[in-house]
Amino acid sequence: MTRIFLIGYMGSGKTTLGRKLAARLNYPFLDLDHLLEEQAGMTIAEYFASFGETAFRVAESEILKSTAYPENAVISTGGGLPCFFDNMEWMNANGITLYINLSPKALISRLGNNKDDRPILRDKHGDELLGFITEKLEERNAYYQKAHIVAEGLSLTAEKAEALIAGKTAL
Numbered sequence: 435m436t437r438i439f440l441i442g443y444m445g446s447g448k449t450t451l452g453r454k455l456a457a458r459l460n461y462p463f464l465d466l467d468h469l470l471e472e473q474a475g476m477t478i479a480e481y482f483a484s485f486g487e488t489a490f491r492v493a494e495s496e497i498l499k500s501t502a503y504p505e506n507a508v509i510s511t512g513g514g515l516p517c518f519f520d521n522m523e524w525m526n527a528n529g530i531t532l533y534i535n536l537s538p539k540a541l542i543s544r545l546g547n548n549k550d551d552r553p554i555l556r557d558k559h560g561d562e563l564l565g566f567i568t569e570k571l572e573e574r575n576a577y578y579q580k581a582h583i584v585a586e587g588l589s590l591t592a593e594k595a596e597a598l599i600a601g602k603t604a605l
C-alpha cells in the first residue's frame with residue numbers, strides 16, 4: 435500500500451505534479467481541494483466566502499481523514515492542510531509525505547495571474563504579496579519540514595519524485 439501525500443505552499447505545484455506522478459505510477463489521483471468542492475457543491479472561494487476559513491479548516495481535515503483512499507494513490511493537499519490540527523501527523527502515519535519546497539519569489543512566479551481562486555492571496559499584490567507569503571511560509575515551514583521527503587521544487591519532476599519516494603519505500 436502506497437499513499438503519497440504532496441504538500442507545500444499555494445502555487446508549489448501539488449495539483450500539477452500530483453496528476454503527472456499518478457499517471458506515471460498508474461495510481462489513482464485525488465486532490466483534496468477538489469473532493470471538498472465536490473462534496474460542498476461549491477468552489478473553495480465560495481466556501482471561504484460563505485463559511486469562513488475556520489469552517490474550511492474543519493472541513494478539509496474531515497475530508498483528509500474520512501476519504502476511503504485506494505490502496506495506492508497520489509493525493510494532492512491544500513497548502514494550509516498540514517498546518518492545522520494533527521493533519522501532518524495523520525498523513526505521516528498513513529502514507530508518505532513529500533514537501534515541494536519553493537522560495538516565495540518562485541511561488542509568486544508560478545501563481546502569476548492564477549491566484550484569483552485562492553481567497554487568501556487574491557487581494558494581495560506586489561510587495562504586500564511577497565511579504566505575506568514570506569511570513570506565512572516561515573510559519574508553515576515548521577509543519578512542512580516534518581515531511582518524510584523534502585524536495586527542491588524548482589527542478590522537481592514526476593520522474594524525480596518517483597525516485598525520491600522509491601528511496602523511502604518499496605513501490
Ligand SMILES: Nc1ncnc2c1ncn2[C@@H]1O[C@H](COP(=O)(O)OP(=O)(O)O)[C@@H](O)[C@H]1O
Binds near residue numbers: 442443444451590
Ligand atoms: N513544474 C512547474 N513549472 C512551472 N510552473 C508550474 C509547475 N508546476 C505547476 N506550475 C504552475 O504553477 C501554478 C500552480 O500550480 P498548482 O499545481 O495549482 O499548485 P498547487 O496545487 O500547489 O497550488 C499553475 O499555474 C501551474 O501551471
Ligand SMILES: O=C(O)C1=C[C@@H](OP(=O)(O)O)[C@@H](O)[C@H](O)C1
Binds near residue numbers: 449515
Ligand atoms: O494554503 C492555503 O491556505 C490554501 C491552499 C489552497 O490549495 P492550493 O495549495 O492547492 O492552492 C486551498 O486549499 C485554499 O485556498 C487554502
Ligand SMILES: [Mg+2]
Binds near residue numbers: 449510511512
Ligand atoms: Mg492545488
